[in-house]
Amino acid sequence: MKKIRYGMVVDTRRCVGCKACVFACKSENKVPEGFCRDWIVEEVRGFFPDLKAEIRSERCNHCSKAPCVSNCPTGASHFAEGGVVLVNHNKCTGCKACMAACPYDARYVHPEGYIDKCTFCLHRVKEGKDPACVSVCPTKTLHFGDLNDPDSEVSRLLKTREWKVNAPETGCEPNVYFLV
Amino acid sequence: MKRREFLQISGGTLAGAAFASGFTTKWWGLDGDPIPNPGTDGTIVPSFCELCFWKCGIHAHVKDGKVTKIVGNPDHPLSRGKLCPRGTGGIGLLYDPDRLKKPLLRKEVGGKQRFEEVSWDEALDFIADKMKTIKKKYGPESLALFSHGFGGSWMKKVVKAYGSQNIGAPSWAQCKGPRDVGFELTFGDFLGSPEPIDMRNAKCITLIGAHLGENMHNTQVQDFAEAIGNGADIIVVDPRFSTAAGKAKHWLPIKPGTDIALLLAWMHVLIKEGLYDQEYIKKYATGLDKLKKYLEDKTPEWAFTQTGIEPEKIVASARTLAAARPRSIVHPGRHVTWYGNDTQRSRAIAMLNALLGSWGRIGGYYFKDKIKLAPFPGSMYKFPKSTKPIADRKKGAIYPFGGESLAHGFRDATFPGYADYDIKAWIVYGTNLMQCLPDPEKTKEAIKHLDLLVAIDVLPAEITGYADVVLPECTYLERHDDLWSAAYTEPFVAMRQPAVKPMYDSKPGWWIAKELAKRLGYEGLFPWKDPEEYLRGRAEASHLSWKELKSKGVIAKKKREAQTIDEGLEPSFDTPTGKIELFSKQLQESGLDPIPVHRPPDEPPPGYFRLLYGRYPVHTFGRTTNNRFLSEIFPENEVWLNARMAKELGLQSGDRVMVENQDGRKSGPIRVKVTQRIRPDCVYMVHGFGHKDKRLRFARGRGASDSDLISKSAIDPIIGSTGMNVNFVRLEVAS
Known part of the structure; x- marks a missing residue:
């Protein structure tokens, strides 16, 4: 059996940018006031009345070649089950090397002194549940699963729909995909 | 294996979990890197939301007497396990530090008016005494109830028992009324909520x-x-x-x-x-x-x-x-x-x-379906019948079609001599009249003519500042409400039940109504001890399993086999002709257009824009703008201005302006959002901001209130509702 590689597929056509994902994450993960682990980007191009819009729900890309992991001096940033990038709070000194390395600005300093970010809700995933953002999403914009499993919903979506990733030029091999 | 079991046991409390993970990683080094678990799962209490009026099914997670998170109830047809951001944000309402905590009574001390915290007994005795005096002096119809929100059902009974039919909500004449009547005139059926x-x-x-x-x-x-x-x-x-x-x-x-x-x-x-x-x-x-x-x-x-x-x-x-x-x-x-x-x-x-x-x-x-709810067994209360018409319009004014009362009409009827008789007392449940009725200055004037103004709410709002008595209701997460039977594709009955006990000295709406009814002598209006007895009685009389309702929060029936013509349902149209009326003779006979006529709107004066307003997904009107959890993402509204017009006015995104309307009404300061996303002849802002009440410590002074700029409204000749997109504004750099 192939190794699990967790990934997320974000359907930008369905997303209305309501931010249910942001709030569900904040309450599920007790994200402190003033911070969030996922966020909405709304891009509108053109001039009145010829306009185009794209809305993306973004978060840590859990890159396969994660520069935050390779740049972490203490080993706090690491690959956990399914390739999910986690930060071990006990090992983290809050030096911010990972924040400087991350091309997606996905990390923040938790008021308790360690670096924090999206965990793909691995504590839920281990119980067979979806991450909180996926679970709450009223538009079913967010899909989560094993990218190495050809029959998973995420794999099927990537096979049948056009997609892109954010900042592919960095070579980090991000695991969050955007259907366009 | 043994170590794993040990973790599960000690993980029962938060302190235990922290200890265990530190223990394993740092001392034994066997666990490597732990998977962080925030521990927000708790005991699930199913109920339904009140952050807006869609009323989705929720699961409130409760741990150590606190609601840790709220998620969608998968059994509920309206949420299907999902929630909008506001639903999740219910915790921000529950734990809002600015909540109303004790009953407040307006008192005059040394020539100055102020609110004093009083006991429930004192507040309710005061209201009951006043109500008795008003009834004697002016008749029971002089009391109007403005009620918005599901919890208002209890107070409606009290007002009806008192002898007044003057009950209304701004959700009709300031919101969806015209739509329901427009469809009813055409198809003979109204839409309601949720829309079919x-x-x-x-x-x-x-x-x-x-x-x-x-x-x-x-x-x-x-x-x-x-x-x-x-x-x-x-x-x-x-x-x-x-x-x-x-x-x-x-x-x-x-x-x-x-x-x-x-x-x-x-x-x-x-x-x-x-x-x-x-x-x-x-x-x-x-x-x-x-x-x-x-x-x-x-x-x-x-x-x-x-x-x-x-x-x-x-x-x-x-x-x-x-x-x-x-x-x-x-x-x-x-x-x-x-x-x-x-x-x-x-x-x-x-x-x-x-x-x-x-x-x-x-x-x-589709043609909607509904589960019929039986009344509580043995409730035989005889409500008095009023011979007076509802006082929601100017003396002699006729709006030939309608459905519900006109909320702004009760306000107007408070001005002496305006309506068939004068309104002398208001009970305002869960609605900030200053932000939902057009022309808040007029509302303030009307209040001067009142003998009694009671406000019942969870949070302070502008309207509570004008009340004689303010009653702090607990939130939807701390109370029972009546059963809700919704007409829907899968008809259902939903139940609201408390996840936690009421905080502070707040009380549920049913308790407030029951206590007031007792003081007014309405024996038998609420013939039950506690709401569970009542809800169970109704559920069982309706042949619904109480156990299922309580444990799931909802009982939904399957969609009936045919709810459309395509599935074999033969439609009927409750119109005068029994058909869909493309030409409406009943409108013609009332002197109205039998087919809609386009009449060009007024043009804005030079330098002015038409003011439009709307919603933002994390907010429900002004009800959530003090919710610190939700407002973190959207703390204040902006005024959208077309980029070309912004250039002409020399304005840039982020500039702070005052907005002034055609009548010199001002609101702001508010930031400008320069955008390609709007026509040059109008500006737009999200409704519900620009609060002035000091006790809303977060929301106060953030953004501008569109309501303050709606001094003018256009009355719909068919139902008497108030069109509010008829105001023109100009922008002026804030000093």
Whole structure:
């Protein structure tokens, strides 16, 4: 059996940018006031009345070649089950090397002194549940699963729909995909 | 294996979990890197939401007497396990430090008025005494109840027992009333909430000013996204490039106030090109010939001169509409009190749906179903009958069609001599009249004529500042309410129950009403000890399992076999002709337009813009703007200004301006959002900001209040509702 590689597929056509994902994450993960682990980007191009819009729900890309992991001096940033990038709070000194390395600005300093970010809700995933953002999403914009499993919903979506990733030029091999 | 078991046991409490993970990683080093678990799972209490009036099913997670998180109830047909951001944000309401904590009584000390914290006994005795005096002096009808929200049902009973029928909500004449009447005049059936629209199966969805996605009625947005996912065409008619417009095949940036012209031109194209559902119209509708004749000159070229939408775009979008029929929904909208012609515009929307054959069809409007709820066994209370008419309009004013009372009319009837008799007392439940009725200055004036103003709410608001007595209700997460039976595709009965005990000295609405009824001597109005006895009694009398209802929060029936014509349901139309009325004789007989007529709107004076307002997905009017959890993402509103106009005015995004309307009413300061996403002749702001009440420590002074700028309203001649998009504003750099 192939190794699990967790990934997320974000359907930008369905997303209305309501931010249910942001709030569900904040309450599920007790994200402190003033911070969030996922966020909405709304891009509108053109001039009145010829306009185009794209809305993306973004978060840590859990890159396969994660520069935050390779740049972490203490080993706090690491690959956990399914390739999910986690930060071990006990090992983290809050030096911010990972924040400087991350091309997606996905990390923040938790008021308790360690670096924090999206965990793909691995504590839920281990119980067979979806991450909180996926679970709450009223538009079913967010899909989560094993990218190495050809029959998973995420794999099927990537096979049948056009997609892109954010900042592919960095070579980090991000695991969050955007259907366009 | 043994170590794993040990973890599970010690992980029972938060402190234990922290200890265990530290222990394993640092001391033994066996665990490597732990998977962080925030531990927000708790005991689940199923209930339903009250952050907006859609009322989704929720699961409140409770741990150590606190609600840790709120998620969607998978068994509930309206949430299907999902929530909008506000639903999750219920915790921000529950733990809002600015909540009303104790009853407040206005007292005069040393010539100065102030609120004093009093006991419930003192507050309720005061109200009951006043109510008795007012009844003696002016009659029971002089009391009006403004009530918005599901918890108001208890106080309604008290007011009815008192002898007044003057009960209303701004959700009618300041919101969806015209739409329900427009559809009823056409199809003989009203829409209600949730609207019976099968968007999920639609192939084309047309939104006239409705901004789904910014307006987050959960199930509707779910269905809207599902339709998009299925490749449905979206048509959006809106002066603003809304979120939905970003999904649209056709975005028609219409000149505000000219929608009827566009709707008529669309109907013109459907008829001229023979694209309408001829078989359906022949079978179910009447008045086609008169409509055809009327529409002859309502060409796309004519509509272009009114709406600013190019004729080619009108024709192309009409063909998109028709290509998908009957699975082509022209959405009825919800907040539709815009220009005073709103019932006619809603009727035009209904007629367009009729031509598309979408009423009573899969992917269109379906015929809703409802579970009948029995009353509580043995409740035989005899409500007194009033001989007086409802005092919600000017003496002699006739609005020939309607449904509910006019909330602004009760306010106006507070001015002596305005209505058939004077209103002398208000009970205001869960609605900030200063932000939901047009012309708040007039509301303040009206209050001066009152003998009693009682406000019942969870949070302070501008209206509570004018009350004689303020009663702190607990939130929906701390109380029972009545059962809710909803007409829906899968009809259901939902139950609200407390997740935690009421905080502070707040009390549930049922308790407040019951205690007041006791003091007023209404024995037998609430013939039960506690709400569970009442709810159980009603549920069991309705043949619903109490156990299931309590443990799941909802009992839903399966969708009936046929709820559309396509599935074999024979439709009936409760109109005078028994048919869909494209020509309305009953309107004609009342001296009103039998077919909607487009009348050009007033133009803004030079230098002024038409003020438009709407929603943002994380907020419900002014009710959530103090919610620190939700407001973190959107703490203040902005005024949207077309980029070209901004250049002319020398304004940039982020500049702070005061907004002033045609009558010199001002609000702000508010930041400017310079954007390509709006027409140059109007500005837009999200409703519900610009709070002034000091006790709203977070929301106060953030952004501007559109309500303060709505001094003018256009009265709909059919139902008497207030069109509020008729104000013009200019922007002035804030000093």
